[in-house]
Amino acid sequence: MSLAIERVTVRDLRFPTSRSLAGSDAMNPTPDYSATYVTLETAHGPAGHGMTFTIGRGNELCVAAVRALAPLVEGLALPDGLADMGALWRRLTRDSQLRWVGPDKGVVHLATAAVMNAAWDLKARLARLPVWRLLAAMSPAEIVALVDWTWLADALDPGEARERLEEKAPGRAARIALIEARGYPAYTTSAGWLGYSDERMEALLRAALAEGWSHFKMKVGRDPGDDLRRARLLREAIGPGRRLMMDANQVWGVGEAIAAMAPLAEVDPWWIEEPTHPDDVLGHAAIARAVAPVRVATGEHCANAVMFKQFLRAGAMGVCQLDGCRLAGPNEAVAVLLLADKAGVPVCPHAGGVGLCEIVQHLAIFDFVAVSASLEDRVLEYVEHLHEHFLDPVRMRGGRYLAPAAPGYSIAMHAGTLADYRFPDGAAWAAPPVRESGEDLDANGDWPV
């Protein structure tokens, strides 16, 4: 009996995180972490689950964009329709009318990510493998064929990409065994949100140190004096031997970023993340020259592989923070992994939000197994919120991600979550604010800041 993608279903899921200020930063004071959740339904096989990540308003636009893309995948025969994922990627990104409202960026590209993530989930379920293992089982030629080289070949010739992958291929099995045994290194942002009090930050840091974390990130950019005070507090709490990272979430201009980082150098930051506008390749390069040896990290708002190509070549990105929901799925993420490897820049994917940790663990592990073959200066972001909504959530041990074992891309959510967090009519939105774990309303009935 023949199998096909019968129907694309898409859901607007939102989590009312603005009530607790988890995720607050200088640019995004009140995010409601959200998912444009895509299901590729089949008549009698597994379904494919994918998503993109947003922070609230605007999620409905990604939902609408998935509906616009749906005709491009509905009716695809299985497994043949998912045999050439490079061709599927071009099919989704080269519809000329839809491309106009990007191109390769913004709402349409975020929606393409959701659909491609679902397609990879489905392909991996059909193969009964987690996505990272599916990718790691591909030959160098098959990996190179996932990428649209049209606008990338000037930085990395596809032939050279294949040679680099072939060089690393003999060590894949040993690296898989290492990750299976020890997990992938991570860092935590849980203590460093701008909205948290010093007391809360200190308590969270003590807990994180006890759990074995060695890399800690804090938000900066709201007030210079406050930034320095909190940075000193953090450095004092973690001691000189652990790494401290900072994230400005784009609020500074180029000159402001350089000026703001001068006093913060005393706490020895490893990187400054998103110091300015995410499109400003040359601005990031200027900041990188000025703040060295502090590295400039960016990528979570880097729209596509063409932008990464430039950041990497211009010396504008000392740490590559690709995002598994802003790049249009594993195909484009693989392109960026290959470009970063060529440039000698470590990839530390952006995570947090909802679902991002689940997704990018596959990409980081694949990078280690098949592309960079290195863990040096690689740490995968980890934020502890909202994992309870996933059927196959991340598993952490001693500040490391354990390799996902279930087939698929780890995105599928519980049926109760799909019902309760549907916007605007799910129970989480219909009801008045409810108590969240560890939180108490203050005397005014507001959530504490």
Next chain:
Amino acid sequence: MSLAIERVTVRDLRFPTSRSLAGSDAMNPTPDYSATYVTLETAHGPAGHGMTFTIGRGNELCVAAVRALAPLVEGLALPDGLADMGALWRRLTRDSQLRWVGPDKGVVHLATAAVMNAAWDLKARLARLPVWRLLAAMSPAEIVALVDWTWLADALDPGEARERLEEKAPGRAARIALIEARGYPAYTTSAGWLGYSDERMEALLRAALAEGWSHFKMKVGRDPGDDLRRARLLREAIGPGRRLMMDANQVWGVGEAIAAMAPLAEVDPWWIEEPTHPDDVLGHAAIARAVAPVRVATGEHCANAVMFKQFLRAGAMGVCQLDGCRLAGPNEAVAVLLLADKAGVPVCPHAGGVGLCEIVQHLAIFDFVAVSASLEDRVLEYVEHLHEHFLDPVRMRGGRYLAPAAPGYSIAMHAGTLADYRFPDGAAWAAPPVRESGEDLDANGDWPV
């Protein structure tokens, strides 16, 4: 009696241009020129009309994004709510949740353009001035205050921008008089679409020469041999004294672009437009170095002023083709005009489509009057389609735009157009293909290619 913006109305208008292949190019073979048409309604004053431009599918996403932005302008008191247009621009672009699905690019930014264009139309109607005159009546300080300098000040300090405007201020009146008398120079793309036969192209060229045009643009990038044959045909038709421009609409990689332009140099092109991906600043810079003295022109897909800043500083843009619907309204266009002036790069705005000619004539004339004060190497794109839908359409004479005289931004469309081209239920979409002027159905009932 107090006046306010009572309600934002938005319409999905689409023109079935794919039936005639007007607008066909190597990247966009079958566009249906479309407008996300915004009306800011007031109880008893004039309404403000604005739009953004798309090419069909995806227009519904811009419509939805306008609905998401509407609460940010509904209820604004008039005229006070439009007194500080810089503040209004920041209000629309800094909603942190909506910003995430850009930022400053794609669907949300296109929708912001539509709303800001409508706000400027309304402000100009209240002042009983065309937008270009409203802008040209502002002091240097007022003009500088329109711009969000956060991410631009490293390229142009706002104080220096003001000084440059003050230097040009004494000549404004004389330049206004010149434009009123002679119009603004233009070029035509009407003959050069890829979908046209040689015979049709030659006939259109003869007509254009008879009308007095001196600059001609052709599409390239589908087939090298075909490009050269059509380029020779065009050069032969226009002679050596007129200018020939080429537009590749992004289809090439960086190396491909350089290789493709080598044989085309024989017809002495003035510029090559969009030779590669619109996000590739450094790629454009490499192409510009390789194809000089042919200039690289780009900008119609350049998402925001931060991108323009880099193109201009990197020597990646020899001609600046800002788009009045992709940049978020006159505020951001003014920012780009100031940056281009500082960089010494002529601005030749992108037009064509539907409504773009009507919009950018205001920006080009303002550039001449108050910013660049020059017409050297400046030509404004002109395409002859679809002007009949506008209440205050462009007026051309001898290959020049006559200055718009009616109050507003020239975007308002006829009531019949708003009804007939509404997608998907307007008469133009409900009925089978209808005969367009100068066209005949072929024996199969298809439109001729």
